[in-house]
Amino acid sequence: MHKIDIGINTEDKEIQFDYVSAKKKLKSAMDGKITQTRLAEITGIPQGRISTCLNENNSDFFTFEQVYRICSILGLSMDEITGLKDKQAKSTVYSLSDACSALCDLHRIMPLCVSTAEIETITIHKNETLKPEKKTRTVLFSEYQACDEMIDEFKKVSSIGFDMLSLWENNYKEKHTNELKEYGFCSMGEHFYKWIRNWVSELVEQASKIYHAQIEAPHSHIEDTAIKEGVAHAELIYSIFERAMQEDLNILYNLIDSYIGINKIPTSSVEHIALNLFKKVYEEKHPTPNNNL
Incomplete structure (x- = not known):
């Protein structure tokens, strides 16, 4: 037979159970949730016994089995009641x-x-x-x-x-x-510039029609028709962006001019026309300037 060493707490010269603290914890857990009468019915512990054991003025206390039953009913840990575990482990908050x-x-x-x-x-x-x-x-x-x-x-x-x-x-x-x-994570600027590029790609066909109409038939009904069709299509695409981006649309609007400048986009280009369609639809939906949002 081999001896098994068991770690024993020998630091505390006098170990005492804090009955008063345990009774307070039990009464606090019961408060407003269950009566002594109902607890007696469920656990099978006489109500008189429950009343006596919860009285802080005496040292009577429940048996181990009775504490186990009560903790099971109240959803408590026996460690909490006995004081072996003073605080519940805090739930981790993940970002x-x-x-x-x-x-x-x-x-x-x-x-x-x-x-x-x-x-x-x-x-x-x-x-x-x-x-x-x-x-x-x-x-x-x-x-x-x-x-x-x-x-x-x-x-x-x-x-x-x-x-x-x-x-x-x-x-x-x-x-x-x-x-x-x-994995595709962007900086804030890259994120919005990506949305701007998405917008241009969605509007390139309609913007191309406007571009060619302005060259081939400027100031004509052909150009007007192309612009109207472009705006109608832009409103449809904008509604999709609105559902996806919500409050970020105003940031996107405010970044368009800097995007045009950084990329040196010619004013007569298809890309410039597409971005102007975004600005036109945005300004119609937001007649009051909100650059500070």
Whole structure:
């Protein structure tokens, strides 16, 4: 037979159980949730016994088994009651950066992707017809595509590229710049410039029609028709951007001129026409200047 060494707390010369503290914790847990009568019915402990054991003026206390039953009913840990664990472990609060960092790590083991879906809920009220409620987007996970594709899809839902860089720890950004780029995370400016490029790509066909009309038949009904069709198409694309970007649209609007300047876009180009269509639609929807938003 081998002796087994057991770690024993020998530092406290006198170990005492704090009955008063335990009784206070039990009464606090019961307050407003359950009566002594009901607790007696459920646990099988006589009500008189419960009353006596909860009385702070005497040292009578429940047996181990009775404490176990009561803790089970009240959803308590026996460690909390006995004082062996004074504080409950605090729940960890994870940031968006923590979640995305974990996803990138997980992708190395099992490829991930996120697809988006719109769900329309319908509420039925008494004596009323069916009322369709606002469509909400949800994120659906799949194991068949890569994480960079997942991030691209997720951006369409919540502008995650912008949120990511505002939350990510600076030291992480410095250490993992290449990894961020690999997975499609952009800086704030890059994020909005990407949306500007998306806008131009969506409007290039309509902007091309306006461009050719201005060259071949300037100040004619052909040019007017091309512009009207371009604006109508721009309004449709704008509504899609509005659902995806929400309050970020005003930032996009304010960045267009600097984008034009940085990229030295000619005023007569198709790209310039497309960006002017955005500004036109935006100004119609926001007649009051809101550059400070």
